Amino acid sequence: MTPNALRLFRQLAYIDGQWLSADEVGTQAIFNPANGEEIGRVPNMGSVEARRAIAAANAAWPAWRARTAKERCAILKRWHALILENADALAEILTLEQGKPLAEARGEILYAASFIEWFAEEAKRIYGDTIPSHKPDARIVVTKEPIGVVAAITPWNFPAAMITRKVGPALAAGCPCIVKPAPETPFSALALATLAEEAGLPAGLLNVITGDAVAIGNELCASATVRKLSFTGSTPIGKLLMQQCASTLKKVSLELGGNAPFIVFDDADLERAVEGALIAKYRNAGQTCVCVNRFLVQDGIHDAFVARLAERVAELKVADGFTEGAQQGPLINSRAVDKVADHVADALGKGATLVCGGERHVLGHGFYQPTVLSGVTGEMKVARDETFGPLAAVFRFSDEAQAIHMANDTEFGLAAYCYTRDLGRAWRMSEALEYGMVGINEGLISTEVAPFGGIKASGLGREGSHYGIDDYLEIKYTLMGGL
Ligand SMILES: NC(=O)C1=CN([C@@H]2O[C@H](COP(=O)(O)OP(=O)(O)OC[C@H]3O[C@@H](n4cnc5c(N)ncnc54)[C@H](O)[C@@H]3O)[C@@H](O)[C@H]2O)C=CC1
Ligand SMILES: O=C(O)[C@H](O)CS(=O)(=O)O
Numbered sequence: 079m080t081p082n083a084l085r086l087f088r089q090l091a092y093i094d095g096q097w098l099s100a101d102e103v104g105t106q107a108i109f110n111p112a113n114g115e116e117i118g119r120v121p122n123m124g125s126v127e128a129r130r131a132i133a134a135a136n137a138a139w140p141a142w143r144a145r146t147a148k149e150r151c152a153i154l155k156r157w158h159a160l161i162l163e164n165a166d167a168l169a170e171i172l173t174l175e176q177g178k179p180l181a182e183a184r185g186e187i188l189y190a191a192s193f194i195e196w197f198a199e200e201a202k203r204i205y206g207d208t209i210p211s212h213k214p215d216a217r218i219v220v221t222k223e224p225i226g227v228v229a230a231i232t233p234w235n236f237p238a239a240m241i242t243r244k245v246g247p248a249l250a251a252g253c254p255c256i257v258k259p260a261p262e263t264p265f266s267a268l269a270l271a272t273l274a275e276e277a278g279l280p281a282g283l284l285n286v287i288t289g290d291a292v293a294i295g296n297e298l299c300a301s302a303t304v305r306k307l308s309f310t311g312s313t314p315i316g317k318l319l320m321q322q323c324a325s326t327l328k329k330v331s332l333e334l335g336g337n338a339p340f341i342v343f344d345d346a347d348l349e350r351a352v353e354g355a356l357i358a359k360y361r362n363a364g365q366t367c368v369c370v371n372r373f374l375v376q377d378g379i380h381d382a383f384v385a386r387l388a389e390r391v392a393e394l395k396v397a398d399g400f401t402e403g404a405q406q407g408p409l410i411n412s413r414a415v416d417k418v419a420d421h422v423a424d425a426l427g428k429g430a431t432l433v434c435g436g437e438r439h440v441l442g443h444g445f446y447q448p449t450v451l452s453g454v455t456g457e458m459k460v461a462r463d464e465t466f467g468p469l470a471a472v473f474r475f476s477d478e479a480q481a482i483h484m485a486n487d488t489e490f491g492l493a494a495y496c497y498t499r500d501l502g503r504a505w506r507m508s509e510a511l512e513y514g515m516v517g518i519n520e521g522l523i524s525t526e527v528a529p530f531g532g533i534k535a536s537g538l539g540r541e542g543s544h545y546g547i548d549d550y551l552e553i554k555y556t557l558m559g560g561l
Contacts, residue, residue: 082167086269091121091288094134095281100289101126106261111177111408111444112398120264123289128297131285135227135254136303138282143224143252147201150250154198157277161191168269173399175263176237177407177444178362180399190238192526193246200547201250216559222551224252225329226305229298233311234410235365237263241270243541244308245284251550256285262410264288302326313535331539331549333531335464336492339485340370344378346497352386354521358495360448363406364468368493371464373472374484380474388434388450396439408444409467418446418467425451425458486512492532495521
């Protein structure tokens with residue numbers, strides 16, 4: 079590990095400005111998904127430490143909310159600058175614990191930094207209203223106030239960006255945070271906390287607690303002091319956390335699973351569609367909630383699209399994330415590899431055709447060959463379940479109505495993609511697709527400037543954009559009478 083990465087590589091949790099071990103002796107090991115080697119350990123904390131983090135956050139809140147927006151903005155901007163200055167070290171830590179290629183990890187660090195920059199500025203634009211009064215001697219004023227202590231439970235697939243996409247708006251709005259990162263990838267969160275501390279973020283405003291997810295989650299959900307929960311992860315856990323938050327009526331944001339369709343019409347630009355397919359399917363080895371799960375390709379372009387896609391997929395360099403030129407790293411763990419293998423075997427067993435890949439990679443551990451299947455149909459597991467791996471499953475369709483029906487035939491509604499050069503069809507598809515986000519002739523839709531989120535089983539709320547701060551604010555109406 080380079081010296082700067084070593085400086086940011088903290089094997090302690092961060093609570094109330096202190097770097098702490100667990101109360102009880104106990105740590106969790108974290109493993110490099112490329113080779114299974116242990117890379118470090120973090121405290122195995124539980125409900126007692128979670129309560130301590132909640133108390134620290136609540137104690138730090140009044141002074142933070144009393145700061146001006148400009149003061150909060152200045153500290154967030156210093157944090158943003160430090161993230162950029164340390165991008166290489168942060169990327170090294172991210173690749174070590176999550177596995178994605180170093181270039182992709184650095185891209186995530188820049189993406190993560192963009193949320194801090196964006197919300198540093200949004201802090202100064204939390205506007206209210208005045209409304210014409212219904213009483214001659216009174217005035218109506220609407221203000222927006224920080225919601226209070228925020229809990230963030232985050233996934234392993236974007237171990238930096240999913241922290242800043244929640245903590246950025248929370249701090250900008252004037253809210254303290256408690257972050258529980260995924261057990262697979264805690265070091266990116268702890269490194270970001272190190273830089274927040276260096277940026278001068280006061281103690282208690284950002285707490286990163288590692289350990290027993292269930293015990294910590296139960297405490298965060300049950301505490302009336304915690305007013306907001308933001309979660310990114312699987313739909314089943316999102317539903318569980320929402321249930322657990324009901325007793326204290328928390329405001330909940332859930333960014334959950336997906337089953338993204340990628341629709342290619344006969345009139346599509348073939349090369350552009352294949353370029354879009356590569357990034358929308360194989361980014362992070364297919365481990366993003368907005369990754370394509372089903373390719374729906376019209377009959378006239380089907381064979382050319384499958385052939386060209388397979389040609390490009392076969393060229394992808396599968397290697398350890400630190401290998402020069404690596405384009406696909408390992409999946410996060412053996413369970414993830416088993417799920418991809420199961421989806422491939424199930425589809426082939428039900429009549430799909432293997433176009434390329436289809437095997438565990440010779441590198442072993444978390445590596446799986448980038449794969450393309452054609453002849454996929456609705457009876458196969460991949461039609462219903464999110465693969466979360468490097469498997470492109472190609473279905474055929476004949477006309478627009480069939481494409482819309484197939485695309486919407488899922489419980490999920492996060493992201494959808496459509497390639498066509500017909501302007502009318504582009505608008506019809508954008509409006510007909512039951513998803514929170516639609517890419518028309520675009521395979522990469524993730525950006526801090528636009529509202530990220532889904533509908534149906536893909537969750538609640540939006541992150542990023544000027545909409546993203548609303549979930550960390552409460553609206554107050556004051557009738558100012560006696561004039
Ligand atoms: N929407 C997204 O971006 C993501 C979706 N997923 C989906 O979820 C599947 C499983 O991946 P996981 O990482 O295991 O997701 P997960 O939903 O189990 O874990 C996500 C986070 O929730 C925490 N968590 C799990 N159970 C909890 C509980 N009972 N109380 C409190 N916190 C809890 C985990 O420690 C982690 O921090 C993936 O295969 C994928 O389908 C996973 C990661 C990201
Ligand atoms: O592009 C993104 O922001 C990722 O898809 C985030 S996540 O929802 O997959 O974790």
